[in-house]
Amino acid sequence: MNKIEVTGLHFSYGAEAVLRGITLSFDTTPTAIIGQNGAGKTTFVKLLKGLLKPGAGSVVINGSDTRETTVAQLARQIGLVFQNPNDQIFKNTVIDEVMFGPLNIGQSAADARRNSLQALEMVGLSGNLTAHPYDLSLSERKLVSIAAVVAMQNGIIILDEPTIAQDYAGKERIRRIIRDLRAQGRLIITIIHDMDFVAETFERVIVFQDGKVILDGDARTVFGATDLLYRAKLEPPHVTQLCKRLGYRETFLTVEEFIAYQQREVKK
Numbered sequence: 001m002n003k004i005e006v007t008g009l010h011f012s013y014g015a016e017a018v019l020r021g022i023t024l025s026f027d028t029t030p031t032a033i034i035g036q037n038g039a040g041k042t043t044f045v046k047l048l049k050g051l052l053k054p055g056a057g058s059v060v061i062n063g064s065d066t067r068e069t070t071v072a073q074l075a076r077q078i079g080l081v082f083q084n085p086n087d088q089i090f091k092n093t094v095i096d097e098v099m100f101g102p103l104n105i106g107q108s109a110a111d112a113r114r115n116s117l118q119a120l121e122m123v124g125l126s127g128n129l130t131a132h133p134y135d136l137s138l139s140e141r142k143l144v145s146i147a148a149v150v151a152m153q154n155g156i157i158i159l160d161e162p163t164i165a166q167d168y169a170g171k172e173r174i175r176r177i178i179r180d181l182r183a184q185g186r187l188i189i190t191i192i193h194d195m196d197f198v199a200e201t202f203e204r205v206i207v208f209q210d211g212k213v214i215l216d217g218d219a220r221t222v223f224g225a226t227d228l229l230y231r232a233k234l235e236p237p238h239v240t241q242l243c244k245r246l247g248y249r250e251t252f253l254t255v256e257e258f259i260a261y262q263q264r265e266v267k268k
């Protein structure tokens with residue numbers, strides 16, 4: 001069971017209301033949360049992780065209300081990969097770094113090592129076990145921080161901007177990781193500004209604006225709602241924008257999709 005139920009969630013930092021009535025359910029559909037800077041995305045995922053507690057409303061993770069659950073208990077169910085890996089990494093070797101989380105939540109040394117080796121295999125860093133994380137590139141460090149959370153075997157994983165500092169190959173790798181985690185039945189939620197990657201990768205997209213959800217649906221429906229997106233100061237994916245400007249009524253999410261459509265039209 002990997003499930004999140006958020007009901008009537010409000011949160012303020014002092015007098016500043018940041019989340020203003022959010023109701024959402026999450027199952028194992030890979031989901032992207034998008035929204036302009038300051039929309040409340042990071043605050044929302046901190047509430048999911050139990051690092052912040054609701055001002056009003058509730059967050060229920062696999063049946064447990066976060067107000068009645070400690071951060072340590074939640075850490076066994078939900079993992080958060082920070083936007084900046086440098087905020088997360090502090091050990092001297094890659095393998096020690098990745099094993100830290102699993103050991104910390106009570107896995108045996110043997111289990112922690114096995115899960116860490118599998119996670120490093122998944123992110124493509126099995127050849128770097130004894131490297132110092134700071135001798136790796138920023139994009140590789142990001143993969144180390146993903147492996148460190150994957151190895152904890154949480155059913156729910158939140159990624160904050162996973163594609164930052166990733167080149168094309170890195171993005172392909174992250175796409176595969178998300179697909180593999182989904183195939184394992186894990187629930188993946190990602191905060192992200194890279195709309196092309198969202199359109200190519202996520203089945204469900206949720207749009208935050210000023211602490212509220214203004215759109216929630218499959219990627220094609222959300223990216224087809226261009227007026228609402230522009231009002232939320234978001235740009236649809238490049239291929240979606242191009243095709244709309246060329247006058248197509250359909251919402252295209254990927255270049256491949258558009259090419260396939262054109263080839264079908266030519267044959268008619």
Ligand SMILES: Nc1ncnc2c1ncn2[C@@H]1O[C@H](COP(=O)(O)OP(=O)(O)OP(=O)(O)O)[C@@H](O)[C@H]1O
Nearest residue numbers: 013016018035036037038039040041042043044208
């Ligand atoms: N610790 C804090 N104390 C006070 N205000 C905060 C704190 N963290 C965030 N805020 C404010 O809350 C609002 C929402 O911030 P949040 O980081 O949740 O937005 P976001 O959608 O994640 O933005 P970004 O895309 O820039 O990461 C912003 O106005 C921000 O300045």
